[in-house]
Structure formats: C-alpha cells, structure tokens
Amino acid sequence: MSTATTEYSANEIMVCIAARLMKDGTTAFIGTGIPMLAASLAQRLYTPNLITVFEFGGVGPIMEELPMAVGESRSFHRGLAASGICDTMETAQRGFIDYGFLGGAQIDAYGNLNTTVIGKYYPPKVRLPGSGGGNDVGSLCWQTIAIMRHDVRRFVPKCDFLTTPGYLDGPGAREAAGLPRGSGPLNVVSTLALLGYDRQHTYRMTLEAVYPGVSVEQVVQNTGFELIIPEQVPTLDPPTAEELHTLRQEIDPDRLYI
Amino acid sequence: MKLIEEGRGELIQPPDVEAFREWNRTQKTRRLVDKVMDEHEAVRRFVTDGCYIGTELYGTVRAPMSLAREVVRQKPKNLRVSGQGVLELDLWLAAGLVEALDITYIGLEVYGVSSALRREVESGRVKRVTDWSNAALSWRLKAASMGVPFLPIRSMMGTDTLKVSAAKVVEDPFTGIKVCLVPAMILDVSLIHVHRCDKYGNAQVDGISGFAFEIARASKRLILSTEEIVDTEVIRQQPDRTIIPYYLVDAVVHAPFGSHPGEMVYDYARDEQEIRAWIKASETAEAAQNYLQKFVYDLPDHQAYLEMIGEARLAELRRKAESHR
Numbered sequence: 001m002s003t004a005t006t007e008y009s010a011n012e013i014m015v016c017i018a019a020r021l022m023k024d025g026t027t028a029f030i031g032t033g034i035p036m037l038a039a040s041l042a043q044r045l046y047t048p049n050l051i052t053v054f055e056f057g058g059v060g061p062i063m064e065e066l067p068m069a070v071g072e073s074r075s076f077h078r079g080l081a082a083s084g085i086c087d088t089m090e091t092a093q094r095g096f097i098d099y100g101f102l103g104g105a106q107i108d109a110y111g112n113l114n115t116t117v118i119g120k121y122y123p124p125k126v127r128l129p130g131s132g133g134g135n136d137v138g139s140l141c142w143q144t145i146a147i148m149r150h151d152v153r154r155f156v157p158k159c160d161f162l163t164t165p166g167y168l169d170g171p172g173a174r175e176a177a178g179l180p181r182g183s184g185p186l187n188v189v190s191t192l193a194l195l196g197y198d199r200q201h202t203y204r205m206t207l208e209a210v211y212p213g214v215s216v217e218q219v220v221q222n223t224g225f226e227l228i229i230p231e232q233v234p235t236l237d238p239p240t241a242e243e244l245h246t247l248r249q250e251i252d253p254d255r256l257y258i
Numbered sequence: 259m260k261l262i263e264e265g266r267g268e269l270i271q272p273p274d275v276e277a278f279r280e281w282n283r284t285q286k287t288r289r290l291v292d293k294v295m296d297e298h299e300a301v302r303r304f305v306t307d308g309c310y311i312g313t314e315l316y317g318t319v320r321a322p323m324s325l326a327r328e329v330v331r332q333k334p335k336n337l338r339v340s341g342q343g344v345l346e347l348d349l350w351l352a353a354g355l356v357e358a359l360d361i362t363y364i365g366l367e368v369y370g371v372s373s374a375l376r377r378e379v380e381s382g383r384v385k386r387v388t389d390w391s392n393a394a395l396s397w398r399l400k401a402a403s404m405g406v407p408f409l410p411i412r413s414m415m416g417t418d419t420l421k422v423s424a425a426k427v428v429e430d431p432f433t434g435i436k437v438c439l440v441p442a443m444i445l446d447v448s449l450i451h452v453h454r455c456d457k458y459g460n461a462q463v464d465g466i467s468g469f470a471f472e473i474a475r476a477s478k479r480l481i482l483s484t485e486e487i488v489d490t491e492v493i494r495q496q497p498d499r500t501i502i503p504y505y506l507v508d509a510v511v512h513a514p515f516g517s518h519p520g521e522m523v524y525d526y527a528r529d530e531q532e533i534r535a536w537i538k539a540s541e542t543a544e545a546a547q548n549y550l551q552k553f554v555y556d557l558p559d560h561q562a563y564l565e566m567i568g569e570a571r572l573a574e575l576r577r578k579a580e581s582h583r
Contacts, residue, residue, distance in 0.1 A: 032367050055392065056315065057466030065582070068530075069344075069367045071319040073523040073582055076466055084467040086400055089393035093412050112417075121422055122387055127379040129365030129372065130341075131419050135391035139413035162418040177416030178427060178436025256368065 008239045010191040011258045013211055014147055015041055015247060016239040018101075018189045021145060026098040027051045029088075029137050032070055033257060034147045035101035040066065040251045041243065053097060055133040057083040066252060070133075089133070092140035095180070100141030102134055106159045107148055109204045109225040110173075111166025111185035111197060113138065114159035121161065131163050138164035139179050143186035150190035152224040167203040193219045194236060198228050206230065212238045260429040262436060267388040269424035270338055270358050271310045273442035275407050281478055286505055292457045293510045294487065297328040297560060300509035304479040305329055308357070309446040310338040312399075312477070315468035317344020318367070318520040318528055322449040324513040324560035325483050326350065329449075331554055338386075340445060342395055342469075344372075345520065345536060349554070351378045352546040358386035360443070362395045366537055373540045389422050390414070390440070396469045398443035403475030410437035448477040451516045452502070453525065455482055456490040459507025462499040465523035474502045483513035485525060513560055515572055527578035529571070 008016075011034065018038035022028065024047040030039050039052050040063045051060045056071035060080030067074035076082040091097060104113035105128055115134055119125030138144055144166075148154055166185045168174055175181055188195040188205065196208045206228040207219055216233050239247075252258050295303075305311060313322055326346035330353045341347060341361035348364070350356050351374040364375045378384045390398070391414050401409040414420040415427055415438050426439045450470055455461035461482055463470055474480055482502070487510065493500060515522075519532035539549035557563050564572065 054466075056319070056468045068528065069318050071315055071466060071468060072521060072528065073465060073579070077582065082466045084471060085392065085396045085469050086472060089396065089413075093393075116389060116419070121418075123380055123382045125380070126371075127376050129375070130361050130363045130389055131391045132363030132365075133392040135417060135419045136393040136413040139391075139415070140393075162416075164419075165416045168416045174416065178412070178438065179415055180412055 008244060009258060012244060012247060013239055014189050014191060015258065016243045017194055017236060018145065018147060019046065019243070021187060021189070022047045022050050025049045027053055027096060029053050029055070029092060029097050029100040029141055031101055031103065031133070032067070033103065036063070036066055037247065037251055037257055039063070041247055044246055044250065045243065053088055053091070055088050056085050057088060059083060059088070066256065089136055089140070092136065095142070097141045098143065100137035100144045102137055102144050102146045102164060103148065104134070104146065104164065106154055106156045107146055107188065108156055108159050108166070110168060110170065111146060111188065111205065112159055112162045112168065113146060113164040113166065114161045116161040116163045118160050134164040138166065140183070142183050144184070145186055146188045148188055148190050150192040150219070150222050152222055155223040155225065157225045167197065170203050171201070192222060202228070204228055207233055209234045209236045211236055259431050261426060262429060263420070263427040265420050265423040265425045267422045267424045268386055269441060270360050270386060270388055271444065273402060273407055273444045275405055275442065278402070278444050278478070279405065285478070288505055290458045290504060293459050293507060294457045295509050295511065297325055297483070297511045297513065300481045300511050301325065301328045301332050304447045304481055304508060305332070305334050307335040308338065309334070310340070312340035312445045312448040312473055313343060313346050314448065314450045314470050314473045316342055317346055318533060320451050320463065320468070320522055321346050321517045321520045322451040322483050323518060323520060324516040324563070325449045325481060325511065327554045327560070327563065330355070330550060340395065340443060342392065345533070348372055348374045348536070348540060349550070351375055352540060353550055354383065356384050359384055360388050360390060360395065362390045362392045369537045374546060377543060388424055389419055391419055394423070394425065394440045395443070396472060398440050399469060399472035399476040401440065401442035402444045403472045406442065408439045408441050410439055412437065414438045443476055445473070445477040447479040447481065448473050449481050449483070450474060450502070451483045451513070453484070453522065454486045454488045454492070455484045455510060456488055456493050457510060458490065458504035459502065459510050460490065460493045460500050460504045461502040461507070462493070463501055467501055471501055474506050479508045480506050481509045481511065482507055483511045483516040485514055485516065485522060487512050515564055516560065518567065521579070524583065525579055526572070526575040527582065529575055532567070
C-alpha cells in the first residue's frame with residue numbers, strides 16, 4: 001500500500017477495508033451497495049481472481065460499471081455464467097461460496113442481523129424490506145462479513161427481529177439450530193472499526209482494529225453492547241491514494257455511493 | 259419424521275399438489291393455439307379478486323411493468339401477493355390492491371426502504387404478512403414446479419424469519435440432521451416478461467433467468483408479456499433456449515419496452531430518471547396517487563404510456579444498452 005491521504009469519507013474507508021479482506025481465488029456472494037464497490041476495488045487492485053456471485057444468477061462478471069441492482073445486466077456483464085436464483089442459492093448450500101456480504105438496520109454481539117421490522121412484528125413501527133437473500137447468505141456461505149454504520153441504534157444488545165443468523169446465542173448454537181457446520185460471521189466492517197468474533201470461546205464480537213483518528217473509547221461509546229477489547233488494538237492504515245483514485249475515478253465516478 | 263419446530267406464520271395458500279395435477283390435466287390445453295391478446299383482456303381474464311399472484315423477475319430488471327400497470331388500472335381487490343419485488347409490487351401497494359403478502363423482499367435496492375410498503379403494512383391495510391427468505395420463496399416455487407408438497411432446505415433455521423414463517427423444522431429420516439421444510443407455492447396466476455416468444459407462448463429470455471423457470475411451472479395461469487413475438491421457426495432453430503414451453507402459458511401480450519422504467523438486458527437500459535420519479539412520488543400517499551393518475555389511470559394502455567415517455571428517450575435507452583455490450 002502506497003502513500004496515505006487523510007481526506008476520505010466513512011463509506012470510502014469501509015469500501016477500502018472490506019476490499020482488503022477479500023482473498024484471491026475465492027467466491028463471494030455480493031449484494032447491492034458497498035459490497036459491490038469493495039469487490040470491484042479488490043478485483044482491480046488486490047484479487048483479480050475473486051469470483052463474485054449475485055443472487056439472481058450473475059457469476060464472475062467484470063464490473064466495469066457498478067450494478068444498481070443485484071439482477072441487473074452489469075451483475076453479469078462479460079460474466080462466466082448467467083444462471084438463476086435457485087442455482088446460486090443451491091451453490092451456496094452445497095458449500096461453494098466462501099464469503100457473503102451482509103448489511104442491516106441492527107446487529108447484536110453475536111452478529112445476528114435485522115432487516116425485517118423495527119418494533120413488534122405486526123403491525124410494526126417500521127417495516128423494512130425483509131430478509132431477501134440475507135438469511136440465506138448468513139446461513140449458507142462459509143463466512144460472512146457485515147458492513148454497518150456504527151452507532152448505538154444499530155449495534156444493539158438485542159435485535160428487534162432476528163432476520164439473519166450470526167452465531168445466534170453463542171457457541172454451538174448455529175449447529176444446534178441445524179445450520180451448516182463450520183459456517184458463520186467473520187468480520188464487521190463499520191464506519192469506525194474492523195470487528196471480529198471470539199471464535200475460541202464466547203463467539204461474541206471483538207474489536208480487531210480501529211480506523212485512523214478513531215479511539216477505542218469512541219467505538220465503545222457507539223456500541224450498545226459490551227465488546228471484547230484486547231489489550232492492544234491496532235490502528236488500520238488509511239485508504240491509500242491508489243485506492244481512493246481507483247474508487248473515485250474508475251469505480252464510482254458518479255458518486256452514487258461514496 | 260420428527261417435528262422439531264413450527265413457524266407460527268399463516269400459510270397464505272396451502273399447496274394441493276393433487277388438485278394442481280388435476281388442474282393441469284383439465285384446464286391447460288396441450289394444443290398449439292394462438293394465445294395472443296391485449297393486456298386488458300389478459301388481466302381481465304386471469305387476474306381476479308382475491309387471487310394469489312406473483313411476478314418475475316423484479317422491479318427494475320426484466321419486470322412485467324406494463325402488465326403491473328394494467329393490473330393497477332383494473333383494480334382487482336384483495337390480491338394475495340408472492341412478495342419479491344421492487345417497482346411492480348410498489349405500484350400495487352400504493353394502489354391499495356394488496357390484502358396479504360408472502361414477503362421476502364420489497365424494497366428499492368440502492369434507493370432504500372419502500373415508502374409504499376411501510377405505509378400499507380404499518381397501517382395494517384395489508385392484513386396478513388408472512389416472511390420468508392429469498393431462497394425459501396424460490397424453493398417454494400421449485401417444489402410446486404416439481405409437483406411435490408415441500409422441499410427441505412438448510413437456511414432460515416435458528417431465526418425469527420423461521421418463527422414468523424409457515425416453515426417447519428424436522429429431523430431428516432435419512433441422516434438425522436435438522437432440515438427446514440418449506441411448502442410448495444402454487445400460484446393462481448403469475449406475470450413474466452420475456453425477450454421473445456411465439457404466439458403459442460414458447461418463450462426465451464436472455465441473460466440471467468432469475469426464477470422464471472420455477473414460477474412459470476408453479477402457476478395455474480401464466481400471462482407472458484414479451485418484447486417480441488417471433489415465428490415458431492425461430493424457437494425451433496434453438497429449442498435449448500426455451501425456458502417456458504407453450505403449454506404453461508395462458509396469454510401472450512406484445513409489450514415492447516414492457517419492463518420500462520426497468521431494463522431488459524441487451525435491449526434497453528434502466529431509465530434512472532423515471533425510476534427516481536416514482537421513488538420521489540411514492541414518499542407520500544398523495545404524490546403516489548398523483549403519479550398513478552398520470553402514468554396509469556389517465557392512460558388507456560401501454561402504447562399510450564410509451565408515447566408519453568417519448569421515442570427520443572426510448573431510443574436513448576436502447577443506445578445505452580448497446581454500449582453496455
């Protein structure tokens with residue numbers, strides 16, 4: 001990573017951190033928004049052989065332009081296959097999808113997500129879009145990465161509705177519920193920090209690293225549950241000039257997301 | 259088979275695979291008959307009050323928008339809707355046509371939460387809601403297309419999504435693992451927009467196939483809208499491209515730009531300006547009604563809609579799709 005720069009938005013650093021988490025030669029289930037930008041950035045700079053899979057059938061597109069919807073033509077532009085939703089979901093269910101990206105209105109300490117309702121189920125205070133593919137991605141991909149704005153309204157002790165499974169209520173809970181063995185959340189990329197999970201003992205969320213200029217205390221204050229904080233919390237490198245240039249000039253020149 | 263957990267949600271349309279077989283035996287002709295009709299007749303005949311209805315693909319992508327607008331124009335009451343959608347279901351919600359939802363996702367993708375969905379569900383005007391995951395809904399259609407009453411799946415378990423659904427968790431009698439059973443979804447009618455078909459309904463789509471294969475086979479009645487009606491000889495030259503054979507189809511409606519303001523891969527691009535016009539209008543009930551008045555109620559048909567959008571704009575969308583190739 002080359003020269004650092006200090007001027008960047010919260011969305012830009014989330015895209016860059018998520019892009020650096022991608023691994024070459026793997027498959028990743030991608031939804032609309034930040035994950036598309038991160039996958040596109042990763043393909044250009046770090047992981048040319050990252051194969052993106054879109055739920056309505058796009059497999060391995062070359063994302064010259066950003067898709068605006070998970071089924072639109074840019075989600076399979078010069079792709080390797082244009083299939084359908086049963087095929088992509090069954091591919092995940094068979095264990096072929098390494099990473100899945102998720103988002104939500106709420107996340108709890110075990111990485112469970114809510115995209116269904118705020119308040120009671122029916123009639124709700126706020127009706128959100130629903131699971132969509134979220135529950136399936138959280139159930140069937142090997143590892144998932146959630147991308148979230150970091151504040152106490154979103155990082156909550158308990159989700160109003162558990163739409164998408166994280167580690168449910170702790171060690172062994174996913175397997176006990178019947179979910180595929182060895183799957184579950186890997187990271188959360190927030191607007192303040194990179195978080196992970198204590199996969200040795202509690203399966204609760206841990207603080208892995210903070211962004212430049214963000215204190216551990218700031219992360220704690222913006223989290224509605226107790227985070228596991230290691231003695232040493234590193235600070236991540238800021239977005240590089242190359243990352244920002246690629247993102248702004250090539251990937252999202254119309255500034256739809258960043 | 260040991261039953262472990264049951265969702266408490268209402269099964270909005272319990273599947274009856276024996277009745278479905280009987281229907282397919284007695285109500286679906288095997289003859290090659292001309293099924294071309296206009297959108298008014300297709301919707302009048304097959305979209306009835308209280309019917310259980312689905313659409314494919316969705317909202318901004320190969321969506322049956324011209325048919326969705328015709329449904330709004332004819333105002334069938336108390337629709338029960340299989341809910342995977344963007345603009346098309348938004349229009350029905352805003353028009354107050356929806357009584358029950360089997361929902362997995364209704365939203366506006368990059369533009370966020372659907373205001374029409376919020377108004378209708380939070381007010382209780384949509385009286386029954388049952389949530390599912392996207393794969394669960396697609397696999398429910400797949401079960402119906404297979405002619406079996408349910409399929410075992412490995413998502414939804416451990417979550418509130420399961421608790422409010424009508425799925426059941428059982429112990430698999432072969433391996434002993436837990437699996438989630440989702441019931442077949444047999445629709446009264448579905449609407450699919452395709453790139454081309456012949457007058458009998460033999461249909462092909464380009465690009466991703468979404469869930470067209472499954473929903474076409476899961477429906478008692480199927481209305482196709484199509485960019486182009488081609489000679490059967492075109493179909494016979496590449497029969498491997500036929501995703502929907504004619505015997506599934508009840509109506510063929512010619513609808514160039516039928517997905518507008520959504521896209522049709524290789525043919526025309528999304529009309530971002532018109533999509534945003536709906537999203538802005540949908541923010542309040544009053545503006546949404548004004549939109550429906552202007553773009554739906556005041557127009558007699560899809561042809562009049564296209565004239566309002568204008569040839570210049572449509573030509574530009576074709577050029578844009580060409581540049582994406």
